[in-house]
Amino acid sequence: MGIIVQKFGGSSVANLEKLGYVAEHIITEKKKGNKIVVVVSAQGKTTDKLISEEAEITDSPNEREHDVLVSTGEQITTAKLAMLLNEKKQKALSLAGWQIPIITNSEFTNSRIRYIHNETIEEYLNSGNIVIVAGFQGVDESGNITTFGRGGSDTTAVAIAASLKAERCDIFTDVDGVYTSDPRIVNTVKKLKTISYDEMLEMSSMGAKVLHNRCVEIGKKYNVPIYVKSTFEKNSIGTLVTDKNLEDLVINGVTKDDYISRITLVGLENKIGKTYQLFRVLSRNLINVDVIVQSFGEHITKDIAFTVKMNDLKKTLEVLEKNKKELGFQDVLHSENLSKVSIIGVGIANKPGVAADMFEALYENNINMHMISTSEIKISVLVNSNQADLAVNSIHKKFFGE
Secondary structure, X not given: XXXXXXXXXXXXXXXXXXXXXXXXXXXXXXXXOOEEEEEEOOOOOHHHHHHHHHHHHOOOOOHHHHHHHHOHHHHHHHHHHHHHHHHOOOOEEEEOHHHOOEEEOOOOOOXXXXXXXXXXXXXXXXXXXXXXXXXXXXXXXXXOEEEOOOOHHHHHHHHHHXXXXXXXXXXXXXXXXXXXXXXOOOOOOOEOOEEEHHHHHHHHHOOOOOOOHHHHHHHHHHOOOEEEEEOOOOOOOOXXXXXXXXXXXXXXXXXXXXXXEEEEEEEEEOOOOHHHHHHHHHHHOOOOOOOEEEEEOOOOEEEEEEEEEHHHHHHHHHHHHHOHHHHOOOEEEEEEEEEEEEEEOOOHHHOOOHHHHHHHHHHHOOOOOOEEEEOOOEEEEEEEHHHHHHHXXXXXXXXXXX
C-alpha cells in the first residue's frame, strides 16, 4: 500500500470529542496497510484568540513575531492528537514545520513553500509511525518561522502529498464535499462528485471557502488527487478534485466574494506605458488587483477601474496619492461595500447563452451590476453587498433549478 495524506481543519479538531472522530479516520486508513501523514490546523478559534491577544499589545505587530505567535496553535493540535493516538495503541509523533523542515521564502504571513525535506517524514513512516504535521507553517533559510496565510494547512497537506508522491490527499472538513454554492446561502445546493482543478481553483479564488487556492495550484501541478470529505461521516465519499471534471454540467458553481472595493482613476494620460506604470506601483506595494476595466475618453485621457479587497483600500489610496504626479491622473474615486458574484465552468465562454442567463437572473431581481469580468472558465459581476446573497440564489436557481 502507499502513502495517504489526511488533513483536518480547525472545526474538525476543535475539542476532544472531535479529535476522537479524527483518530478513527486515521486508524481506519492505517489498518488498510497505508502509511499515514496527518496535517492539522489549530483547534477551533485558537488562531483568532492569538490574534486578539496580539492586538492587546500592538496595532502594528512585527510580522516575524506574528508568525511565531500564530504558528503555536497548530503545534498544540499536533501534540494532543499524537497523545490521543498513542493512548489508542498507535505509534504516532508530532512535527512542527521547522522540524521537517518545510523550507519557505521569507515573506512573513503569506510565505510560499520552496521545498520539503522528505527524509525526516520518511524515516518515521518507515519505522511504523503515524506522522502528525503542524499545518500552515514552515521555516525560511535563516531559520525564521513563516506562515502561509489563512487556509494554509490545505497547502501544507497537498505539498507534502506531492513531495512524498502520495496516492492521494484527503481534506477533511465539516461539509461532505464541494457544492454548487455555499449551503449557508442557498438551500438547494447540489454536491459534486468530481470537479476539475481549474474549476476548483476558480471557486477558491472567487470566494469559496472549501480549499485554499494555493493547495489546488499544487495539486494541479503535481497531479495529486484531492478528496474533500466530511470528518463527521464515517464512510464519507466527498468530492474528487482531479485533472478533468466527469460531470456534464454547464456550470459547476456559484460563488460570492465579499469585502470588495472598486477604485477608479479618472483622466489617466493615454500614453503607452501608463497602465504598466500604474500596476507596477501597486505591485511594488504588494497590492493585489482583481477585476480591471479600462475605458477611453474623447481626447487624450482614459479611465481605469479595478478592484481590491477592502482591507487593502486605505493602503491603495495612500499609494495612489503618493504617486499621483508620476502617474498623471486627474482624480481617484472609490466605492465600498461591494461583492463579486461568479459562475464557474470549464469552457463557459464557448457555451452560448450562459452570460445572458446569468444577467437575466440579476435583472429579474432588480440587481445592478457595477463591473463585469469574463474568462474561459468564469463570469464575474460586481454587485452591492446587500444584494449579494440574493444574486447568488437567483443565479443558482436559474442554472440548477429549485
